[in-house]
Amino acid sequence: MSPIGQHPDESVAWRIDTNSFELADHVEWDAHSHDDRHELLWGTRGALTAETDDGYFAIPGSLGLWIPAGVTHRVVAAAGTVFRCTFIDADIDAVAARTTAVAIPEVVRALLDRLEAFPYLSASPRLHAEELALSLLEPVEVSTIDLPLPLDMRTRLVAEALLSDPADARSIEDWGRHVGASARNLSRLFVAETGLSFSTWRTRARMRRAIEWLAADHTVAHVSRRSGYATPSAFVQAFRRELGRTPGEFASVRSEATKKSA
Structure with missing residues (x-):
């Protein structure tokens, strides 16, 4: 070599x-x-x-x-x-x-x-x-999240829009009308192509962007709003369900790593 x-x-x-x-x-x-x-x-x-x-x-x-x-x-x-x-x-x-x-x-x-x-x-x-x-x-150890991207043009458009703006609260019916598919067909496509329901996929998309914003040192309140949650407490609960720790604990892991790097 x-x-x-x-x-x-x-x-x-x-x-x-x-x-x-x-x-x-x-x-x-x-x-x-x-x-x-x-x-x-x-x-x-x-x-x-x-x-x-x-x-x-x-x-x-x-x-x-x-x-x-x-x-x-x-x-x-x-x-x-x-x-x-x-x-x-x-x-x-x-x-x-x-x-x-x-x-x-x-x-x-x-x-x-x-x-x-x-x-x-x-x-x-x-x-x-x-x-x-x-x-x-x-x-x-840091928090990661698996988020398969769909391939069908219609589901891909929805996925990319949600990654761009995870606070977009449109329902599966609204998205179906937007991309020209029935809500039932769009739901089936998400499961078939990602292994996740639409609601689960959207939650993980929100968590994916939240990890990025938390890593850039934005506050939990700021990240919860940008991620589409009405209150920081609702965001904290969703974050813990998906990642097994709170946003504060995520920040604490990074803080400890920073101390080790000093």
Whole structure:
């Protein structure tokens, strides 16, 4: 396997390479994989999300996301998002076998920044820096949610509209009239294509966006309104039913991860 990078004057290969992104516009990377590289997304400001078979992840600035080599992933970044993408040679043991959030201590951030700023370090210090950075990455449990997208044109239109505006409270009958299908047929299509009823799918869509907004440090009251709930308490109850913890507990996990990263 070819190395990720190589010193121009010596046969010294390095195994970690970091790219920085500052996005003026909304950007989506279609589903893809890297068979020869693990991927670490980190250093986020703004709204960065990733979807793999292991779930849907909103990536806060306090954490990183480890994507093992060979795992198909789709990444979406809102306008104004800033983040780093570090590629790690697949020959290096994975931090985790599945897509997972990781705490990134300040020393790791400093090491990765230095490796990016000074790519032509001599072999010995570079190897030591790479090994130390990877050894200090720590998997962290975060909330994820599985939300299959339907393929039929009519159900897809409804799904995309609800993801765009989860507070849209139109009934299945209203949506049927909007897309030219009976409520009964639309309901059947949702179950057939996603394995979920329309109401369950909409609830999960609301939770998916809620995770993203909570990860961006919006208040529970703000997120509950944007997610379509009349009161914060109704939102908290729905969040706990779907994710097994309250929005406050979700924030607490992120806060503890931030302390570990300090």
